Amino acid sequence: RKEVEQDPGPFNVPEGATVAFNCTYSNSASQSFFWYRQDCRKEPKLLMSVYSSGNEDGRFTAQLNRASQYISLLIRDSKLSDSATYLCVVNEGLTGGGNKLTFGTGTQLKVEL
Amino acid sequence: NAGVTQTPKFRVLKTGQSMTLLCAQDMNHEYMYWYRQDPGMGLRLIHYSVGEGTTAKGEVPDGYNVSRLKKQNFLLGLESAAPSQTSVYFCASSYRTSLLTGELFFGEGSRLTVL
Numbered sequence: 001r002k003e004v005e006q007d008p009g010p011f012n013v014p015e016g017a018t019v020a021f022n023c024t025y026s027n028s029a030s031q032s033f034f035w036y037r038q039d040c041r042k043e044p045k046l047l048m049s050v051y052s053s054g055n056e057d058g059r060f061t062a063q064l065n066r067a068s069q070y071i072s073l074l075i076r077d078s079k080l081s082d083s084a085t086y087l088c089v090v091n092e093g094l095t096g097g098g099n100k101l102t103f104g105t106g107t108q109l110k111v112e113l
Numbered sequence: 114n115a116g117v118t119q120t121p122k123f124r125v126l127k128t129g130q131s132m133t134l135l136c137a138q139d140m141n142h143e144y145m146y147w148y149r150q151d152p153g154m155g156l157r158l159i160h161y162s163v164g165e166g167t168t169a170k171g172e173v174p175d176g177y178n179v180s181r182l183k184k185q186n187f188l189l190g191l192e193s194a195a196p197s198q199t200s201v202y203f204c205a206s207s208y209r210t211s212l213l214t215g216e217l218f219f220g221e222g223s224r225l226t227v228l
Contacts, residue, residue: 004155034215043203043219044156087155091215101217103148103156 003027004104006088012110017078021107023071023088033064035073036087038106044087047073078111085109115139119204119220126194126227134189134223136204143209145187146171146217147179149200156203162187163209194227201225 006023013019025033033050048055050062050071061074071088088104117138126132136145147159158171160179168179176198178190187206191198201224205217 008153032215041222043221044217045219046216049215089215100158101156101215105153105155 002104003102004088004090006104006107008105008107010108010110012112013078015078015080015111015113017111018074018076019078019109020075021073021086021088021109023073023104025069025071025088025090025102027090027092027102028066028069029092030090031093032091033071034089034091034101035060035062035071036089036103038085038087040084044103047086075109078109080111080113083109083111117204117206117218117220119202119223121223122221123224124226126191126225128195128227130194130227131190131192132194132225133191134202134204134225136187136189136206136220137185138187138204138206138218139185140206140218141184142206142218143184144207145181146205146207147177147187147189148203148205149173150203150222151200159189159202191225194225196227199225199227 035047036044037047038044050064054063059076063072085106085108087106090102092100120135146161148156150156162168162181165184180188201222204220207217
């Protein structure tokens with residue numbers, strides 16, 4: 001079983017649609033959770049952190065359910081510029097400090113006219 | 114703002130050749146990482162460093178060596194390249210305190226092909 005699992009997609013949605021991505025993780029001791037965005041042939045960049053209470057950043061809403069080990073990302077009013085691969089990321093920490101980020105394989109989103 | 118810079122961006126090697134990827138960051142970050150990204154596999158940690166002069170193995174360290182002689186530089190070496198090392202390599206760096214923020218700053222990637 002992969003440590004972080006995501007549906008690879010692609011999700012093809014029309015502009016203006018609402019789309020949700022899900023992710024599950026296997027290590028119950030994981031400390032923190034994030035969504036990264038990766039454009040085609042580019043480096044990953046942090047999109048947002050994910051908190052148990054849920055958090056919003058504009059059109060993006062992230063949710064965490066620690067009991068179910070489940071993370072979600074909701075994108076409202078999709079824009080063409082949202083087309084990218086969204087990576088679910090879990091931080092388990094490293095002995096001695098630092099981040100041990102485990103990345104999911106990503107979910108590809110294509111927003112169409 | 115240079116951020117994290119990787120060189121070279123592209124390289125083609127023959128099996129058995131050696132090469133070094135250089136990563137340089139100008140953000141005074143304590144931690145640096147090397148990842149590889151393969152289709153269907155996600156990003157996997159090769160080696161990491163929590164400070165100048167220290168390195169440690171990640172998830173897939175075999176066939177690679179690293180060095181961090183200066184805080185701003187993290188080198189990834191392939192002593193004897195194999196076709197299985199064909200991949201996109203990403204260097205990243207972070208502050209010591211970014212454990213909870215989770216923010217790694219990535220370089221643009223280095224595409225390596227081993228024939």
